[in-house]
Amino acid sequence: MATLATPLSKKRQEAPAVRAFRATPFTYGTLLIVAAILTTPLVFVGSIALSSDATVNAGSYTVIPREFHWDNFSRVFGTELPVGTFLLNSVLISLFSVVGQVLSSGLVGYAFARLRAPGKNTMFLVVIATMMIPTQITMIPQFILFRDLGWVNTFLPLIVPNFFSNAFNVFLVRQFVSRLPSQLDEAAMMDGLGFFGIYRRIMFPMLRPVLIAIGIFTLTHTWGDFMGPLIYLNDESKMPLALGVQYITATSQAGQAPPWNLVMVGSILLAVPMIIVYYLGQKYLYEMDISGGSAGVK
Known part of the structure; x- marks a missing residue:
């Protein structure tokens, strides 16, 4: 034992020490x-x-x-535009979109990672390939579809698509779940749980970091989305704050400068909630280690 310990100790002594970074x-x-x-x-x-x-x-x-x-922060709510309604619409659209993305992305990503089905890998490649399609290409077909459904000038075109997830979020969940030990599923199956029961009782709590990250990404996109409401919404009472801020610049008379102080107040109302959300959820973004999947079992 002594003869074996000596070479090991020498190797440890010869190993270069890791230096801490000093600012x-x-x-x-x-x-x-x-x-x-x-x-x-x-x-x-x-x-x-x-x-x-x-x-x-x-x-x-x-x-x-x-x-x-x-007083500019209170004056902005006293203009002829319903800024308070704009803010409420943004909250409703964003919250429902986050719920839809979290629920659908978790289920679809878990299915691609754990379920066995013929052609699953090919289907996953097709889903990932949709990330290469520019959004501008699908704008007109989507508008025609939602127009035929009678959804124009409603919140539905902005909310319902989020309940069908997207390729990036599916990829995040699939990579996270694929790194978790499969013995957890096998043990749960022996206890009589099905796939949905395994996801609800075991996987869903372990996916908390990646699902919270998806929620933050979705909230950031929908809260500041300008193009979607511009295409589908016509009434001022249904517009979100991101689109309503642009309308504040058009309230001045001809030849008069727009009320840029009130416009910037609206911009701050758009930015501050996102700063707060990121501050509260940044630890989950750091824990989202999709390469090792260790964050879910901490």
């Missing part, structure tokens, strides 16, 4: 410069949002706020 003043200086460059547009938006109407008409904006008209 230098140059590192912090570089990070500060990059952070300043990235946050300057956000600060500028806040400066315009807090500006007075006289500053807007004169166009004398500054990056650092010189005025603090906090």
